[in-house]
Amino acid sequence: MTAAPTLPADQQRLAEDIYRLMVAQGAMFAMDTPIRQTLASLAAFLARREGRDRAELEAAIDLALSADSRFTREVVDGEVRFVTTRQGAYVPREDADTHSFKQRLHDPEHPLPIDDISVVVSTSRPAITTVEPVYISDYWQVQLAAAPVEPEPEAVTAPEAPAPVAEPVLGEVPLTPEAAPAPVEAAAPEPAPAALEIPAPAPVVEAPAPVVAPAPRPAQPPRSTVFTLSDGTAIDLRRPVDEIMAEYGDLLARVLAERLERDPLQRIVSFGRKYYPEANLASFGKNDLRKIRDYILERNEPLLDTEIIADLYYHNPRQADYEGFRFSLNYRLHREKDFEFVGVEGAYLWATRGLTITSGKRVKAAEMGQITSYLVEGYDDSSELQSVEAVRQSGSVTRLLTFFEWEYGVLPLDAGLAALLPPPLLPDQRTAVLRFESPQHYTTYLVEVRFPAGNRGGWLQGLEEFFREHVAPGALITITRTGEPNVFHIVYEEGPEQTERLLTFDEKKNRFAFANVSFYCVVDEEQLPTQSRYGRLNRLKAFPMGERRKAELMLEHVSETIGDQVGTPAAPRYAVTLDDLYVAFNVLRPGSRAYLKALLERGEDFSADESTPGLYYYAPAPRASAGEVEEEEDEALEERPPLRQRYGRYDEDE
Amino acid sequence: MDAKVIVFGETAIDRLVQWLRATGQPQDIMDLVRQYLEILSKAVREENE
16 A cells, blocks of 8 residues: 655645545445545535535645645546545556466477477367377477487588698587588688687698598488288288289278277277268267157158158258268167168168067067078078079079968078178178069068078068969069169069969968969969878978977978878888978978988988989887876986977077 | 388378368278378388488
């Protein structure tokens, strides 16, 4: 606080009195906030309080306060004002920022040397985000300066006529790599660099001291241009990229994909074959996901990503960020449990929890996977009729329909179909949904492809309606690719109307029966399960699907049912051909001829007729009499393992 | 850069990210590999020159 000045006593008292008044008035002000009063107001107040003449008092106040350094006199519009503060004289605040953090940051007191302009951080944001440069610490700057410097090429070459250099000079000036190699010509000696202050050489020196040029550093060996992958593959980066891609493209793609997958920062994320920076992903909240899920359920079928974007987000494919947005959507949905990717390359379809893709799942997926396991066990003989290459080239598959396939609308995913249909896009993809169009009837069916996984086979389902309405078992169907990756055509050879007593399955009574069926397609008579040819098929037991997984048991049952009894009642023996077995076996479950042959060869009770190719005998173990049965049953329960374990393919838990 | 120190999929991956961001579009894995090889080749060439 400023001390009161030395004034005449009455003026000093008056100034002190007014200062206390004004400080009291601004008691709630900040210490340096100005407190103002006009001269007129002060004079009026004091004149009233002290009963003195106002004009006289005004002159006295003006005189006293003007002389007091705690007050500042102002004249505004002809009116005199006095300003003070709680801390004394009023000093206007200076807002000029002369020592800010910002200034100190950008204008350091002792800036480090800048060798490379790229290490200077720009204040403008670059169009492309870059990794910010790291300023090298003082330590490394010092190390860099102390490191030996390679001599310039000129310095390495020895001067033709070494100049005589006075010895005292050498003794006084340390020989640095920069100074030493400077040649000094004898005829016209140049002055040494000023910084070194080397005096001019003496005009007459009889024995010049030899100047030792620094030995040139050995040239660094050329750096390697070959890098090695973890599996030992060496790739030379001097080769053209196209050449490297042609030779190692797939391998490098696999390695790079694995590395990016393992990147803890997940800087690049993938969906299928596409890769995108994680930082560029568009965000989708819970509301977005709920909206998408509701929309899929409303449409009641899997939807393409492009449909979702167009219908819910109104994004136009011509927008610059369209592909990025599309990738973000697919990437996000793939990470959500409520959504399942059911698309293929070129058609990204999404299903959601609660959506029924194909109607009427009469066969459970777990059971069907086990039933078709023979395909992955090496018993797929579909390529014998039409090679995989032929399927790929022609883009179509032709096959005969079995009873099981016709009844349940299911096709085992054998090698022929696998070559025709697109593979799964994602490594963990279980299902793909395809659209099968019938050009003969202008109908469309959603077909679910279940890809093989582990020891379970794959299959197609969803053609039940088409098969039951338009064809019969034994019909020749052809499935063909179209321009769309997820759309296929299914056709059959049309024929005149035929009515036959065909095998049917009465689901209510759970038994097989023959019934009159009319159909309009060409069929293979050998495969058509007519009553006249396969009259015993209706005796087949309609095992539950869980039991049908046991191929050995089914084969025994089929052989016993359709085989000709050539033994005795006590020791029955059934003769059956492979063709009949194939038709009958495929009534209960799918199975290839190769699989049947393997089962027949493996089965202890089966034997082949060596004189007749394709003829087999089934001789089941003799059955005990009724009395013995009861006794043996108890023993069997304890001793004999259950059927499933006997055949060793399925566990009891399954 | 000495190619011996290259770890494919790790070395100079930030430059690949930079390129991918600059394109603004998702890229096929083969295009990504091609660009990555270009980046590595350039890094090795620059060092040797």
